Amino acid sequence: MTFLEYAPAPESKAILNLQKSYGLFIDGDFVKGHGTSFASISPATEEKIAEISTANARDVDVAVAAARRAYDRTWSKLAGRDRGKYLFRIARLVQERARELAVAESLDNGKPIKESRDVDVPLVAAWFFYYAGWADKLDYAGLGPNPRALGVAAQVIPWNFPLLMLAWKIAPALAAGNTVVLKPAETTSLTALLFAEILQQAELPDGVVNIVTGAGETGSLLVNHPDVNKVAFTGSTAVGRAIAKSTAGTGKKITLELGGKAANIVFDDAPIDQAIEGIVNGIFFNQGHVCCAGSRLLVQENIQDEVVDRLKQRLSTLRLGDPLDKNTDIGAINSREQLERIRTLSDLGEQEGAERWTSDCAIPDKGFWFAPTIFTNVSTSHRIARDEIFGPVLSVLSFRTPAEAIAKANNTPYGLSAGIWSDKGSKILAVADKLRAGVVWANTFNKFDPASPFGGYKESGYGREGGRHGLAAYLQSSGWHDPDTRGLSSSRSDTRGLSSSRSERIETSPAKKPAKKSPKGVTK
Amino acid sequence: MTLTQPVTLAPAERAVQLIGGDLTEKSLRLHLEGLSGVDAVGLEARAADLGTRSIKTTSKAWALDKVISLIDLTTLEGADTPGKVSSLVAKAMTPDPSDPSTPRVAAVCVYGDMVPYAVEALGAAHSPSGIQIAAVATAFPSGRASVAVKLADVRDAVVAGADEIDMVIDRGAFLSGRYGEVFDQIVAVKEACRRDDGSYAHLKVILETGELNTYDNVRRASWLAILAGGDFIKTSTGKVSPAATLPVTLLMLQVVRDWYRLTGERIGVKPAGGIRTSKDAIKYLVTVAETVGEEWLDPHLFRFGASSLLNDVLLQRQKITTGHYSGPDYVTID
Numbered sequence: 001m002t003f004l005e006y007a008p009a010p011e012s013k014a015i016l017n018l019q020k021s022y023g024l025f026i027d028g029d030f031v032k033g034h035g036t037s038f039a040s041i042s043p044a045t046e047e048k049i050a051e052i053s054t055a056n057a058r059d060v061d062v063a064v065a066a067a068r069r070a071y072d073r074t075w076s077k078l079a080g081r082d083r084g085k086y087l088f089r090i091a092r093l094v095q096e097r098a099r100e101l102a103v104a105e106s107l108d109n110g111k112p113i114k115e116s117r118d119v120d121v122p123l124v125a126a127w128f129f130y131y132a133g134w135a136d137k138l139d140y141a142g143l144g145p146n147p148r149a150l151g152v153a154a155q156v157i158p159w160n161f162p163l164l165m166l167a168w169k170i171a172p173a174l175a176a177g178n179t180v181v182l183k184p185a186e187t188t189s190l191t192a193l194l195f196a197e198i199l200q201q202a203e204l205p206d207g208v209v210n211i212v213t214g215a216g217e218t219g220s221l222l223v224n225h226p227d228v229n230k231v232a233f234t235g236s237t238a239v240g241r242a243i244a245k246s247t248a249g250t251g252k253k254i255t256l257e258l259g260g261k262a263a264n265i266v267f268d269d270a271p272i273d274q275a276i277e278g279i280v281n282g283i284f285f286n287q288g289h290v291c292c293a294g295s296r297l298l299v300q301e302n303i304q305d306e307v308v309d310r311l312k313q314r315l316s317t318l319r320l321g322d323p324l325d326k327n328t329d330i331g332a333i334n335s336r337e338q339l340e341r342i343r344t345l346s347d348l349g350e351q352e353g354a355e356r357w358t359s360d361c362a363i364p365d366k367g368f369w370f371a372p373t374i375f376t377n378v379s380t381s382h383r384i385a386r387d388e389i390f391g392p393v394l395s396v397l398s399f400r401t402p403a404e405a406i407a408k409a410n411n412t413p414y415g416l417s418a419g420i421w422s423d424k425g426s427k428i429l430a431v432a433d434k435l436r437a438g439v440v441w442a443n444t445f446n447k448f449d450p451a452s453p454f455g456g457y458k459e460s461g462y463g464r465e466g467g468r469h470g471l472a473a474y475l476q477s478s479g480w481h482d483p484d485t486r487g488l489s490s491s492r493s494d495t496r497g498l499s500s501s502r503s504e505r506i507e508t509s510p511a512k513k514p515a516k517k518s519p520k521g522v523t524k
Numbered sequence: 525m526t527l528t529q530p531v532t533l534a535p536a537e538r539a540v541q542l543i544g545g546d547l548t549e550k551s552l553r554l555h556l557e558g559l560s561g562v563d564a565v566g567l568e569a570r571a572a573d574l575g576t577r578s579i580k581t582t583s584k585a586w587a588l589d590k591v592i593s594l595i596d597l598t599t600l601e602g603a604d605t606p607g608k609v610s611s612l613v614a615k616a617m618t619p620d621p622s623d624p625s626t627p628r629v630a631a632v633c634v635y636g637d638m639v640p641y642a643v644e645a646l647g648a649a650h651s652p653s654g655i656q657i658a659a660v661a662t663a664f665p666s667g668r669a670s671v672a673v674k675l676a677d678v679r680d681a682v683v684a685g686a687d688e689i690d691m692v693i694d695r696g697a698f699l700s701g702r703y704g705e706v707f708d709q710i711v712a713v714k715e716a717c718r719r720d721d722g723s724y725a726h727l728k729v730i731l732e733t734g735e736l737n738t739y740d741n742v743r744r745a746s747w748l749a750i751l752a753g754g755d756f757i758k759t760s761t762g763k764v765s766p767a768a769t770l771p772v773t774l775l776m777l778q779v780v781r782d783w784y785r786l787t788g789e790r791i792g793v794k795p796a797g798g799i800r801t802s803k804d805a806i807k808y809l810v811t812v813a814e815t816v817g818e819e820w821l822d823p824h825l826f827r828f829g830a831s832s833l834l835n836d837v838l839l840q841r842q843k844i845t846t847g848h849y850s851g852p853d854y855v856t857i858d
Contacts, residue, residue, distance in 0.1 A: 004814070270560070
């Protein structure tokens with residue numbers, strides 16, 4: 001035998017206690033959906049996991065009404081420290097049920113268990129812990145004293161990190177005092193529904209979080225519902241644009257976290273072995289289904305051959321297969337549809353003249369799979385260097401000078417993330433300063449922390465999630481000096497004269513105070 | 525550091541080929557300082573990631589036997605006696621008396637003056653394909669002695685029958701930037717490993733990574749040891765903490781892999797000290813296999829310097845055979 005053909009080490013599914021079919025989670029209970037239900041399948045085996053309901057317009061109405069009621073009667077009346085208690089409770093329950101959630105996530109999404117176990121689920125708990133701490137400290141969120149919640153938040157999340165994206169959305173919304181109607185992606189509803197069970201366990205007041213499942217139509221009904229005050233969306237730029245259009249002028253506050261085509265810049269003074277790991281992690285983590293994936297490798301010309309050579313060697317040690325096997329590095333592509341898109345774009349890359357290299361690994365008979373692939377000889381004008389592929393496909397481009405690296409890195413309609421690899425700190429800072437990307441990683445990639453804001457430039461969206469900045473997406477300052485949001489949902493929230501008059505003294509409006517601020521700043 | 529005149533170094537074959545005929549302190553320095561840096565966070569993350577591999581059932585059984593066959597069973601105490609050494613040798617030959625299918629260890633590792641007793645105790649088992657005798661030398665573990673004493677230490681052990689010499693580098697010289705001095709000493713020790721028949725005892729160069737302190741230093745010292753002619757690079761004496769760690773071993777394996785890419789020549793790696801459990805040892809096997817390839821899982825290219833590891837592996841092995849855990853009284857102390 002060869003040692004590297006490690007014996008199977010599958011995580012057991014016995015820990016799961018799944019229902020045959022799942023309803024919608026509205027007002028604290030699972031209820032039947034009135035749309036046409038659909039099957040959620042495991043992308044690794046194409047076997048059905050459970051039947052999932054579809055919420056139609058009536059169901060969405062009921063869910064939004066439940067959230068509104070919960071907001072008016074309970075959640076907006078609770079003290080911040082009490083909201084925090086619920087969030088802490090949810091975080092602890094996520095930790096307690098971590099293994100179960102990880103197995104469900106890998107089963108439903110196709111991502112390797114080592115990622116759902118070591119990355120997704122721990123971060124979910126971390127997000128709730130982090131925002132639990134904020135719930136009673138909103139006065140320090142940078143929005144002036146006594147900032148107010150927006151009301152009902154409509155949240156639509158993608159399939160690449162189903163539970164983590166749910167946490168990114170729900171944790172800050174609840175900490176800030178909003179109630180939520182969330183729609184998970186059609187192909188990955190399972191963990192959101194298990195999360196609903198956790199909410200019941202945590203005895204979160206009914207209606208504070210409602211989960212409606214279904215496809216794009218349900219999502220559209222939700223974000224366009226007249227009684228929501230806030231829309232938060234993570235997903236494709238095309239859908240994000242449609243949401244921006246349809247919500248324009250409605251007074252809904254909106255945050256969008258959309259696509260990306262991140263540059264991962266490797267200078268010739270980079271710590272080479274770690275850079276190789278970072279490139280691999282940048283694009284092959286989660287099968288490349290990462291909006292901030294380092295899908296464009298920009299490598300300095302004098303080390304290009306060496307880097308590509310080492311990269312190929314490293315890729316041949318990646319293990320593709322059963323997502324539940326603890327030694328799997330590359331899991332299944334989430335859906336047939338996504339697999340088709342990756343195939344189409346990769347074929348296009350070849351037609352356009354880029355050189356394709358695919359890791360030699362056995363592809364299982366059933367399920368959706370795509371072996372790690374690198375394109376060399378890629379030009380900036382190639383589609384594979386411009387379009388988001390959202391799969392395990394890396395385009396390698398070269399540069400000669402830092403200025404060229406910066407120009408090429410910024411030459412994209414997106415701007416979500418970027419990576420810089422160099423042993424030289426001053427170079428890292430100088431380059432990072434010029435990259436138009438929301439997150440810039442130095443000598444690492446795809447690292448997330450609840451305390452760090454995350455979000456994009458340009459077509460990668462607007463608004464920030466995470467950290468103190470992430471709270472701003474779910475709060476409005478209580479004062480009159482914020483004309484954009486004044487009056488929005490104010491009839492519903494407990495606007496008090498006291499809070500507006502108090503906020504007059506606070507220097508949050510740059511328009512009013514610049515003259516006063518700058519001399520003070522300059523004197524010292 | 526400025527050099528008033530170029531110091532010519534001993535013409536070690538590898539270094540001459542790679543750096544050029546005019547091998548000087550300066551050319552060696554330029555080469556070592558030109559090596560790519562190591563990002564500590566990234567290196568440790570990669571090591572931790574390799575440590576999460578789940579080695580079960582048949583893979584685990586194979587790995588346990590492999591670990592035994594890669595052990596340099598070691599006793600390096602001031603209190604060592606001929607009796608202790610022969611007891612160690614007996615354990616090396618028959619690790620588990622209750623299971624004759626247990627493989628033998630790769631070597632025993634002792635102080636130089638104990639080599640004759642090891643030779644005697646091994647008897648016929650001491651052959652090129654059998655159990656090797658490794659002797660620590662060069663004023664192990666500190667290395668603080670004159671070069672003449674260090675070389676005499678080596679020659680003594682080789683004459684007494686040592687197959688392998690585990691030398692220590694002069695860390696003081698290394699840390700103060702006198703790379704040429706370290707280099708020349710390794711070359712001289714290599715020469716002292718030469719037997720009358722022209723063959724050489726295998727040379728393992730101990731870097732004592734716990735004293736080198738930074739990963740950049742470990743990378744430089746690894747290259748230096750290879751360039752000067754080392755057959756193996758070894759992490760530690762076991763007398764300094766930290767001894768072997770997974771990140772340090774991973775880094776040394778990366779150097780060995782790079783050397784192989786460059787020259788086609790295979791250099792061995794020996795983590796020593798602090799590896800006490802089967803679980804840890806298996807992490808090292810995974811790291812070797814996924815960094816340099818499975819062909820390195822061979823006593824000629826990879827060793828564990830360990831004393832208590834063997835018994836833990838034997839307990840795990842018995843568990844696989846019998847289906848239940850026994851206890852420390854079911855394996856022998858050496």
